[in-house]
Amino acid sequence: MRDFVQAVVERLSVDDNRDRVSVVQYSRDPAVQFYLNTYATKGQILDTVRGLRHKGGRPLNTGVALQYLRDNVFTASAGSRRLEGVPQILILLSGGRSFDSVDAPASALKQLEDIPRPTNVVSVSEFTDLPGVQQQIMSAVEAVVIDETVEPPTVLVETAKKDVVFLLDGSDSTRNGFPAMREFVETVVDKLNVGENKDRVSVVQYSREAEVNFYLNTLKTKEDVVDSVRGLRHKGGRPLNTGAALQYVRDNVFTNSSGSRRYQGVPQMLILLTGGRSFDNVDTPASALKQQGIFVVSIGTRNSDSRELQKISHEPSYALSVSEFSDLPRCPRTAVLSNEHSSSEGHARNTNSDCCDKTTRKGLCVLAGWIRW
Numbered sequence: 001m002r003d004f005v006q007a008v009v010e011r012l013s014v015d016d017n018r019d020r021v022s023v024v025q026y027s028r029d030p031a032v033q034f035y036l037n038t039y040a041t042k043g044q045i046l047d048t049v050r051g052l053r054h055k056g057g058r059p060l061n062t063g064v065a066l067q068y069l070r071d072n073v074f075t076a077s078a079g080s081r082r083l084e085g086v087p088q089i090l091i092l093l094s095g096g097r098s099f100d101s102v103d104a105p106a107s108a109l110k111q112l113e114d115i116p117r118p119t120n121v122v123s124v125s126e127f128t129d130l131p132g133v134q135q136q137i138m139s140a141v142e143a144v145v146i147d148e149t150v151e152p153p154t155v156l157v158e159t160a161k162k163d164v165v166f167l168l169d170g171s172d173s174t175r176n177g178f179p180a181m182r183e184f185v186e187t188v189v190d191k192l193n194v195g196e197n198k199d200r201v202s203v204v205q206y207s208r209e210a211e212v213n214f215y216l217n218t219l220k221t222k223e224d225v226v227d228s229v230r231g232l233r234h235k236g237g238r239p240l241n242t243g244a245a246l247q248y249v250r251d252n253v254f255t256n257s258s259g260s261r262r263y264q265g266v267p268q269m270l271i272l273l274t275g276g277r278s279f280d281n282v283d284t285p286a287s288a289l290k291q292q293g294i295f296v297v298s299i300g301t302r303n304s305d306s307r308e309l310q311k312i313s314h315e316p317s318y319a320l321s322v323s324e325f326s327d328l329p330r331c332p333r334t335a336v337l338s339n340e341h342s343s344s345e346g347h348a349r350n351t352n353s354d355c356c357d358k359t360t361r362k363g364l365c366v367l368a369g370w371i372r373w
Contacts, residue, residue, distance in 0.1 A: 163199075
């Protein structure tokens, strides 16, 4: 097993900005030999692999080991670059049947990548036969790397169907503005063609933590969505963790199980309404959403951080600021598209330039054109 790991590492291009490697042994409990960010050179890794000592112990808890990897190794703090779009690969060498269940942790690992991939299973009579399947394993690894590409952002074209997620600031500071936020969501939904095979809508509120009001596959008709929006109650809470909320919608809402049709090529859109500066960092989760091809429009108030909104948005010009959330409903009812997107590009013309000029942002106007206001 040790020779096999060494042979695989020899074929990798190890470097802090290229391939990273970690080794974990397990029996009853897992033990990390080194993390993905422990060593930065191939020589260091090979030296450590050659010096590995057999762990020993029983029983064989493969399920526990898989869950441990998910929670402690495939993480940013341990050197994983998953949120930067870097392919994540696990090579498991096991010599027996697991004493515990592997179903839930195996599923959790697959959800981390959020990209369906065939699982390569190879059996040998003895571990001494591993050199005979080394090429097969490396071919599988290389295939993942070759196929992995950053998804292009959603193209804003008139489309028969789309998935729209509203992420609403439900913190203590937006209590007075929440009715206007709710009215804005209702106004947008009213212009959509809601249906299971048409437009789908989800609403999520957040403050310290995110909370789903309904998923993309929860409600099937516009009436049901509008009724649910009208009945939304302000969440409350603090601090405002916009970064955690962005990561939450990526991992739990823009997913197949929650009704997202991203893998079917259906445009994905996130509309963020926030009334303040985030307590946590938004850079990594915002990047992760873009890597997933999700088009983001951010709308903030005078208490929001404009630079933060620009980082989150598809591009800086899709970050909009209003003085108060009560200013929101006036613009979208009549705005169609800003002058920057003329009819020569196949888009409708702006029918309310005052609104767009007043905001000095094209985010809402592009949003309006996309939703066909």
